[in-house]
Amino acid sequence: MVELAEKKNLAAEAMMINGKTVSLSPGETILDVARRSGIYIPTLCARADLPPTGSCRLCIVKVEGIRGYVTSCTTPAAPNMVVTTNSDEIEKLRRGILELILSEHPSACLVCPIKETCEQFNAPSSKTGRVTGCNMCPNRDICELRQLVEYLGLKEIRYPLLYKDFPLERDDPFMDRDYNLCILCGRCIRACQTNLGTSAISFVRRGHDTKVGTSFGKLHVDGNCVFCMHCVDVCPTGALTVRGSKWYGNPDMETPTTCILCEKGCELVIDTKWNKIMGAHPVRDMTAGKREYCVKGRCCLPALFNNPDRLKYPAIRREDGKTMYTDWDNAINHVSDILSRYNPAEIALLSSRHLTDESIYVLNEFARIYAASNIFYIADDEIIFPVMGKSGEMFRNIKLLYVAEANALPDEIIKRLKSLENIIIQDIYPSPLCASDKVCAVLPATTFTEMNGTKTCIDNRRKPIVTAAKPPGNAIPDWEITSKIGNALHNADFKINNFRSIQNHLQMHPWVIASVPMVPKDSLTYRGFPIADFVPDFKLFIERRLQSKGEVHF
Amino acid sequence: MYEVIEKSEIFNVHKMVIEAPEIANSIQAGQFVIVMGNECSERIPLTVSDWNTDSGTITLYILEVGMSTLELARMKVGDSLYAVTGPLGVPSEIKKYGTIVFGGGCYGIGGIYPIAKACKEAGNRVISIIEARYSAMFYHERELHTVSDQVLYATSDGSKGIKGKVEDVIGEMLQKGVEIDQAFFMGCTQMLERCSEATRPYAIPTKVALNSIMLDGTGMCGACRVSIGGETKFTCVDGPEFDGHKVDWGELQQRKSAYAEQESVVYQFYSHGCMAEKS
Numbered sequence: 108m109v110e111l112a113e114k115k116n117l118a119a120e121a122m123m124i125n126g127k128t129v130s131l132s133p134g135e136t137i138l139d140v141a142r143r144s145g146i147y148i149p150t151l152c153a154r155a156d157l158p159p160t161g162s163c164r165l166c167i168v169k170v171e172g173i174r175g176y177v178t179s180c181t182t183p184a185a186p187n188m189v190v191t192t193n194s195d196e197i198e199k200l201r202r203g204i205l206e207l208i209l210s211e212h213p214s215a216c217l218v219c220p221i222k223e224t225c226e227q228f229n230a231p232s233s234k235t236g237r238v239t240g241c242n243m244c245p246n247r248d249i250c251e252l253r254q255l256v257e258y259l260g261l262k263e264i265r266y267p268l269l270y271k272d273f274p275l276e277r278d279d280p281f282m283d284r285d286y287n288l289c290i291l292c293g294r295c296i297r298a299c300q301t302n303l304g305t306s307a308i309s310f311v312r313r314g315h316d317t318k319v320g321t322s323f324g325k326l327h328v329d330g331n332c333v334f335c336m337h338c339v340d341v342c343p344t345g346a347l348t349v350r351g352s353k354w355y356g357n358p359d360m361e362t363p364t365t366c367i368l369c370e371k372g373c374e375l376v377i378d379t380k381w382n383k384i385m386g387a388h389p390v391r392d393m394t395a396g397k398r399e400y401c402v403k404g405r406c407c408l409p410a411l412f413n414n415p416d417r418l419k420y421p422a423i424r425r426e427d428g429k430t431m432y433t434d435w436d437n438a439i440n441h442v443s444d445i446l447s448r449y450n451p452a453e454i455a456l457l458s459s460r461h462l463t464d465e466s467i468y469v470l471n472e473f474a475r476i477y478a479a480s481n482i483f484y485i486a487d488d489e490i491i492f493p494v495m496g497k498s499g500e501m502f503r504n505i506k507l508l509y510v511a512e513a514n515a516l517p518d519e520i521i522k523r524l525k526s527l528e529n530i531i532i533q534d535i536y537p538s539p540l541c542a543s544d545k546v547c548a549v550l551p552a553t554t555f556t557e558m559n560g561t562k563t564c565i566d567n568r569r570k571p572i573v574t575a576a577k578p579p580g581n582a583i584p585d586w587e588i589t590s591k592i593g594n595a596l597h598n599a600d601f602k603i604n605n606f607r608s609i610q611n612h613l614q615m616h617p618w619v620i621a622s623v624p625m626v627p628k629d630s631l632t633y634r635g636f637p638i639a640d641f642v643p644d645f646k647l648f649i650e651r652r653l654q655s656k657g658e659v660h661f
Numbered sequence: 662m663y664e665v666i667e668k669s670e671i672f673n674v675h676k677m678v679i680e681a682p683e684i685a686n687s688i689q690a691g692q693f694v695i696v697m698g699n700e701c702s703e704r705i706p707l708t709v710s711d712w713n714t715d716s717g718t719i720t721l722y723i724l725e726v727g728m729s730t731l732e733l734a735r736m737k738v739g740d741s742l743y744a745v746t747g748p749l750g751v752p753s754e755i756k757k758y759g760t761i762v763f764g765g766g767c768y769g770i771g772g773i774y775p776i777a778k779a780c781k782e783a784g785n786r787v788i789s790i791i792e793a794r795y796s797a798m799f800y801h802e803r804e805l806h807t808v809s810d811q812v813l814y815a816t817s818d819g820s821k822g823i824k825g826k827v828e829d830v831i832g833e834m835l836q837k838g839v840e841i842d843q844a845f846f847m848g849c850t851q852m853l854e855r856c857s858e859a860t861r862p863y864a865i866p867t868k869v870a871l872n873s874i875m876l877d878g879t880g881m882c883g884a885c886r887v888s889i890g891g892e893t894k895f896t897c898v899d900g901p902e903f904d905g906h907k908v909d910w911g912e913l914q915q916r917k918s919a920y921a922e923q924e925s926v927v928y929q930f931y932s933h934g935c936m937a938e939k940s
Contacts, residue, residue: 218818236673385929
């Protein structure tokens, strides 16, 4: 080696890949160096955010002075090494390896004579249970095997298919598993270890019968799987999928935003198609060790926000007691007309912890000017008064209640409001309170996936909320509804004109947000509604967890 | 009523034998039924592949391709379907054609069986051609052999018969000079189109069993309308069999994808309720 280095005049901390001199740092593998230097080596089992195992052997390279070929993902780079990543012989070996992998993976579509026309015809793939080819596979459009077939120019597979004939695993909530597609790269197992510290899954059985599974073949929900779906994110095939988000093909739009189901505020990418949220997943290049997603943000958002029962149009109760749908101008007029009949001390606001900073600020400002700061929150069945000096005493005189999370309002508060005459509801779903004859208006609001804004999460970090989907019907963000009403009441002190003015106010009055209670990580509700009421698989998950472990944590 | 007597799966095709004596007594080759898995299910049309008047059962081969078929696929022996309506559609015209070729793919392998059987009994020479991705995916083969003079195979990977599709087999036959008096195809829309195009240059009379989106199945709603030679026809009462050379394939395909959004979104709200039983 020393001779070689002298011959090629390499610097001490450098090596040579494909005739190009590249630098290396201690601890790097050949693959690391190559990737950093912009040299492509095909890989399947290796991922930058997972520890390497060298199981697929597609990343083999030739190192001068070493007999045979080594896997670049597991071989440490050394100074003066001379590496060749590409040659006819290496390509041939790689094709052979890929052929063998594909002989245990239903891949007839790859070599089918009518591949192209069939793919156009089946776009997106047809929604099968058992996947028998690419055009029946939910992973088709992002499949790494297909990319490799393309790259290596594989045209035929010489071996007959060895179909393993494992039963489909579809009894767990949220997750579908078809291990007949599995190529045993072990990414899911390593991802689980990296994320959980322990592992919910591992290789079970031996030899040809090897598969990925849980101990004793239990359901994931009965084991220690937390349904973070990290395994799904790293799976290069369609073996692991999220049932609710697998059949929409390529999304129209991917929007990075923040999940505000709890105080953690995880960074999330939302897939949009047909103007609807179809799926949510972590940022693709996020390294494994950093992520701690929970089942709520990863799997529940589409069902939680796309439910056809969402409030869509403003509704008001007319003088004759009949309810009618109307437009926003009419609804705002109606509401402000009723509000103007009362003194500030007779009005109270129930805000919500799940709102964005902007919406919270506007509701707070509205309460300060029009409701004598009578604002409160419900946090885990407790009433919280963010404004100093306020207490349950204030309920005594209340005649109008403006509610932003109607389902959270306990009956006991309604009972205490002896002189209550009117209720204004601003919410995302209808709740039992909507049926009360005191309700004078129901105003449809948007969820955090349907609006722009910011949210202060744990550690006081303000994170961006970005529009990813179209709101149902005429629903508009909470801050917009409240500022429309505030402006219609014509008090010069209410100085909120547009989104930017709210943001300026927020900068000047950070204590408004600081006084809002946070949503704990283990919360099971969004805006007063149990998530399980809208996401049937989440209900199953909770029931099963309570049964087996007695508690649910995220 | 409509109890599942037998249930098995061969590569995503689910065989279901269902107790439906009235239908079994009155159905003829080429007719279909409309089923609902449960009270809230979508109504979906399915070709009846076989029936037994003695046991009062009908046999369906169901390809899982969406939420409604997923519900059926997850049913077990002893479960009951909410509704089975039929027989519906015009029965196949059974007469002496001479040599008749049946082409089947996916659910069509089971679907062509009763028509082939009736044609064989009417004294025709029956050649059945079936296609699949792998040899292991063929089903109902034994039965098809009993009603065919010849069974030919086409697979995507070449593991049985020729490497290719039904139309490739037909092309080969026609080049060899085999006389075909009538062709009949059942399978996905794309396969029907490809096969019809293969017989067109030879002017072989070609029938295809269409599978447009259907609602009531009795000609009331018009959801299943298709254009045949520029004329609007209902697949449910005028079909399901039409002249393959006159079908407006582009329109049919477009109409079939009309609910792509709903078909995908519905998976978000699905939950398989059988978990409690497993414990």
